[in-house]
Amino acid sequence: MSSNIKPTDSELEILNILWEKGPSTVRDIHAELEKSKDAGYTTTLKLMQIMHDKGLLKRDTGNKxxxxxxxxxxxxxxxxLLKRMIDNVYNGSASQLVMQALGNHKADKKELDEIRKYLDEISKPKS
Amino acid sequence: MSSNIKPTDSELEILNILWEKGPSTVRDIHAELEKSKDAGYTTTLKLMQIMHDKGLLKRDTGNKxxxxxxxxxxxxxxxxLLKRMIDNVYNGSASQLVMQALGNHKADKKELDEIRKYLDEISKPKS
DNA sequence: ATCTATCTACGAATGATTTCGTAAACAAAC
DNA sequence: GTTTGTTTACGAAATCATTCGTAGATAGAT
Known part of the structure; x- marks a missing residue:
């Protein structure tokens, strides 16, 4: 496998911002990160450079x-990440993870209905 | 919180064995671990000592x-661990995690029925 | 052109995890 | 009691993640 992704928690924070906001500069990301934690600017820069080295990010060096x-x-x-979790924490049982997720996090009615609908859909033999 | 558990992957492997097999010696654990990876005996020992220091394990030093x-x-x-995953990876949406778990890991019919039953149960206003 | 802001690059310190070698304690067998 | 094999304890190396200081490049304003 060329792709075996295992971002650290810090890397995941950055990825989450990029997924939501789209292409961003280090300054952009750092501004977002500062809302929830405090880190130096060069720390964020270094993290993103490392992520680029690892292939988690790509970058356009056209501008300054x-x-x-x-x-x-x-x-x-x-x-x-989910697969790793199911394997390592739930000994391979996806349904056990599902039930614990449903049990602990009391999804509201709308969410439950959505899940039910989804269940019906994947149960159907024909699409 | 006195309890904020964050075992590493290696520690989780050991916990999984202990949860399944019950109280065990280092030799026992090491024998199990060797089935899937290779590590030195003292490595396993050290890991378990650290886990004991952290409070993840308790031990009886009565015997040799x-x-x-x-x-x-x-x-x-x-x-x-699940809560952390939902927060960090699914931005707090348990139902999204659930649906991805159901989608990717094609649980079999029996499991799906079980989940449906569980859904009905937690939807009921009264127990 | 110089000054000022900002940015990248680099290297190093810190801290955590994982690994294992070595020594000392211990028990069983001889 | 001495040898042999197993166990614990300790310390240190190797690796990785995280943090940040500093230096040099760059663009924009004066």
Whole structure:
């Protein structure tokens, strides 16, 4: 596999911002990060440079301020982390994870209905 | 919070074995671990000593071979890790995690029915 | 052209995890 | 009691993530 994604927690914070906001400079990301934690600017810069080295980000160096973009999709990353979680924490049982997620986080009625609908859909033999 | 559990991957492997097998010596754990990876005996020992220092394990030093037991429950640990995952990876949306888990890991019919039953149960106003 | 702001690059310190070698304690067998 | 094998304890190396200081490049304003 060329793609075995395992971002750290800090890297995930940055990816989340990039997924939501789209292409951003270090300054942009740092401004967002500062809302919830405090870190030095060069810390954020270094993190993003490392992520670029790892292939998690790509960047456009055309301007003075480089513009970074996520180089991994949100869905694929979520999927990989989820699979790791199911394997390592739930011993391979996705349904057990699902039930614990439903139980602990009291989704509201609308969400539950949505899930039910989704269940029906994937149960249908024909699309 | 006295309990903010964040075991590393290696620590989780050991916890999984202890949860399944119950109280075990370092030798026991190491024998299990060797089935899937190779690590030195003293590596396993050191890991378990650190886990004991952290409060993840408790131990009985009565005999020559100390007997270790998990000092955190499987459910609580799963719950904490799951919550962290929902917050950090799914931006707080449990239902989105659920749907991706259902979609990617094609649970079989029996599992799906089980989940549906569970859904109905937690939807009921009265227990 | 010079000054000022900002940005990148680099290197190093810190801290945590993982690994393992070595020594000392211990028990069982001889 | 001495040897042999197993166990614990300790310390240190190797790796990785995180943090930040400093230097040099760059663009814009005066």
């Amino acid at each position: 301020s480089h513009v970074y973009t996520a180089n991994v999709s949100q869905e694929k990353t979520q999927g990989q | 071979s100390h007997v270790y037991t998990a000092n955190v429950s499987q459910e609580k640990t799963q719950g904490q």
